[in-house]
Amino acid sequence: MDYLKNKGAALDLRVSILLCCVVSAVSGQIRYSIPEEMRKGLFVGDVAKDLGVDVRRLVSGRARLVIDDDNQYVALNKNKGHIVVNERIDREKLCAKKSPCSFSLEIVLEDPLELFSITIEIQDVNDHAPAFPKKEINLEISESTPTGTVFLLDSAADPDVGINSLQSYSLKANEHFVLKQHTRADGSKYAEMMLQSGLDREKQSEHTLILSAVDGGEPQRSGTVRIHVSVLDANDNAPVFTQSVYKASVFENVLRGTVIARVSAVDADQGYNGNVTYSFTHQEEDSSCPFEINSYTGDIKLAGDIDYEVSPNYEINLQAKDPWGVAGASKLIIEIADVNDNSPVITMASFSGKISEDSPPGTVVGLISVQDKDSGKNGQVHLTIDESLPLKIKTSFRNYYTLVTEQNLDREKRSKYNITLTATDEGVPALSSRKNVYLEVTDVNDNAPAFNQSVYNTQVMENNSPGVALLQIHASDPDQGQNARISYFLIDDEVNGNPASTYFSINTESGVIQSLRSLDYEQVKEYKIRIKAQDGGSPPQSSNTTVIVHVQDQNDNPPQVLYPVQTGGSVVAEMVPRSADVGYLVTKVVAVDVDSGQNAWLSYKLQKATDRALFEVGSQNGEIRTIRQVSDKDAVKQRLSVIVEDNGQPSRSATVIVNVAVADSFPEVLSEFSDFPHDKEYNDNLTFYLVLALAVVSFLFITCLVVIISVKIYRWRQSRILYHSSLPVIPYYPPRYSDTLGTTGTLQHVYNYEVCRTTDSRKSDCKFGRGGSQNVLIMDPSCSGTMQRMQGEKSILDEPDSPLEVSCFLSSFSPLSLSLSLCVFFQ
Helix, strand or coil: CHHHHHHHHHHHHHHHHCCCCCCEEECCEEEEEEECCCCCCCEEEEHHHHHCCCHHHHHHCCCEEEECCCCCCEEEECCCCEEEECCCCCHHHHHCCCCCEEEEEEEEECCCCEEEEEEEEEECCCCCCCECCCCEEEEEEECCCCCCCEEECCCCECCCCHHHCEEEEEECCCCCEEEEEEECCCCCEEEEEEECCCCCCCCCCEEEEEEEEEECCCCCCEEEEEEEEEEECCCCCCCEECCCEEEEEEECCCCCCCEEEECCEECCCCHHHHCCEEEEECCCCCCCCCEEECCCCCEEEECCCCCCCCCCEEEEEEEEECCCCCEEEEEEEEEEECCCCCCCEEEEEEECCEEECCCCCCCEEEEEEEECCCCHHHHCEEEECCCCCCEEEEECCCCEEEEEECCCCCCCCCCEEEEEEEEEECCCCCCEEEEEEEEEEECCCCCCCEECCCEEEEEEECCCCCCCEEEECCEECCCCHHHHCEEEEEECCEECCEEHHHCEEECCCCCEEEECCCCCCCCCCEEEEEEEEEECCCCCCEEEEEEEEEEECCCCCCCEEEECCCCCCCEEEEEECCCCCCCCEEEECEEECCCCHHHHCCEEEEEEECCCCCEEECCCCCEEEECCCCCCCCCCEEEEEEEEECCCCCCCEEEEEEEEEECCCHHHHHHHHCCCCCCCCCCCHHHHHHHHHHHHHHHHHHHHHHHHHHHHHHHHHHHHHHHHCCCCCCCCCCCCCCCCCCEECCEECCECCCCCCCCCCCCCCCCCCCCCCCCEEEECHHHHHHHHHHHHHHHHHHCCCCCCCEEEEECCECCCCCCCEEEEECC
16 A cells, blocks of 8 residues: 555656646637646646737736636746646546536737637546545345345445546455446446355354455555445345336425435335335445435435535435345436526626727727526526617627727717626526626817917007017817817917017917017007917817907107208298288198007197287198288298197197298398308308209200100101091090199199190290199299399290290199299290
8 A cells, every 4th residue: 555655646746747738729719738736836838829929919918817716726927928837726626526627717918809718627637546435334144145136335436537536346255245346327336246155144144355446547546445244144035116216306496304205115024124224325425415315214305405506416326224234226316407596797807997089989898707607598698788878798709798889989078987787697587787887988189279269359559568468368178188288389470571479479388478579550550460279189289369469559659740841951931922812821731640540630730920910720731821911011021830739648749830921022032031041051062053953954854845846746747648648547636634633641742834835826825823832932042043034034924925935844843842943935
């Protein structure tokens, strides 16, 4: 026996070291085969290689094992891709007599979700020797027992399976008994001892036999039991059961104490020898049989708990024995009927609890395992969820389900889902279980910032201080976190020829727009700038808005007098004839104000005057008119001071000096205005330049006049030729000359002079067209000679019978420039 034990231990060690791992792919599964009793950490299989998965994929996919059983027999080494033993595996504890013995597990990978099924078969190791339930078997045999009578012996139990299980019995050689071996339907062995020669109590009243049970393992293990045979006095008949096999069926939820079946045996003997008692035989020592038999009545009752999921049937050996030990045998088979007594169990094999809102329909959210220990329809399970959810359940394989999205998700509409998983079996009545899981929808930057207004309007007073806040704009983003963090930027377009960033800036966080410089209404009245709001997503999204900054006018510009022009070297005077009536328009003060609105509303006032009773100024139009009849007593030289004021707060003003000459002739005017001061810079050289300029202008004028006359004569001759010829006559119409008036404010820019000349009369008329203003005299002491020549020419013009053809050309007069009048006489 010691030798066998030592040999068995050595064999166990060799089996533990030399692993026989068989890998096969059946229906997409991997199967490993390992012996039981392996030490923790020993290699089981290389799943990375066998599945064709990179080890880095196991790490990045957070690979893990999903095992249905509570015992974690194996573990996954993700860094190597190996499955190793996690705890000692006892095949007998795991599967009992079931063969082959195996358990299944799944490897779950995430991102993307993958599922691989693995089956690990546990090979039996001959670690148990056959053992009998009792140390000694006592038999009482009547001496009258006929030859060939069979005596049932207690069976030895060997929890190993296959070749390692009990293979045979042997009986120590004797002259009275031989051993017969039998095999049950389930493959188990049992032995019967048959009487081959009659017993004689008087010769030997007791017999001691040795029964051995041997398994087929390597090394071989065995167990023995001593059989003590007591020879009794004659009892010719053995009890006989009414049926060779009894069958019964019972539901697994039946109450304890319920009679399951009743057996009976008949003994042909009479009296005391015919009393029969009943018992179970071939029960293992540690057997927990849930049934008991009444020794006298043969009633079999339920004494313990039965569970279809643990053991669907029971096979019990029956024995009927008379008082003399003569026994008969039979068999009872009890079938356990399944009852729907197990609710489905929901297990989340893989569930992160989060999903991105941009996940397309069909995205796997989680892997769900549903187990029901019942069988048949009682174990058929359906998993459902609320139909209003944008999710659905898809059947996977082997009681696995996947939770997938059915619609597009939108975090802004709903950010969290409370999902109730309901598993219901098909039993009657149906049993169900529920499990609540929460799914959070994570944000994706799918919304651009939105401004409250498409166009913002704000006002700022011109001449503002740099850095003043003009406006705060705001945009909203329904996204979350960084995707909703909005920054504001100024789009650097050109404004008035310059980048917008030179005028304005915006606070990136608050959206406050500031002016970087002082603004001027007179330069730019309105600024249009574009602002971009951009979120912090990746990639970022943005939207634009327009901000219109209206610059408000401030009365920061005084009026500017356009006419009369204030010169430094000469005196500009307006001439008023002494015959002027009341309301005579002397001149008009023209002024402008670059401001706007009421800041540009101008009013005119007469501040000072030589004779206030003679002139007045229109408060709105600036016209200077006489308010009474001019008389001979009025001074020739009149000096008026006119003040021009705007309507701003505070108002600004400008002053202009208007010189007025009250006279009917030029000499009178010259004599009065000769004492006006003039600038020292105008010296005698100015006369030379004026004469030179007059000569050049006269030459150019005469040249142009000769060219025009020549063209006229040429065209006239051509028209005469055409008139006398047979060709059609096309009359020629000289161009018309229109009175064109330009205005500057309320004053006429140009004064046109109409010249009329007759060719068939020796009398010439020089007709002067008068403009809106009176004649303007330029008084300068250096120009006295010119004025005398002009008086001489005037005397010629005044002759009514002059034989000369006179053409008077006076150049146009502008209030902003000085013009010279010429009269050229030619015959």
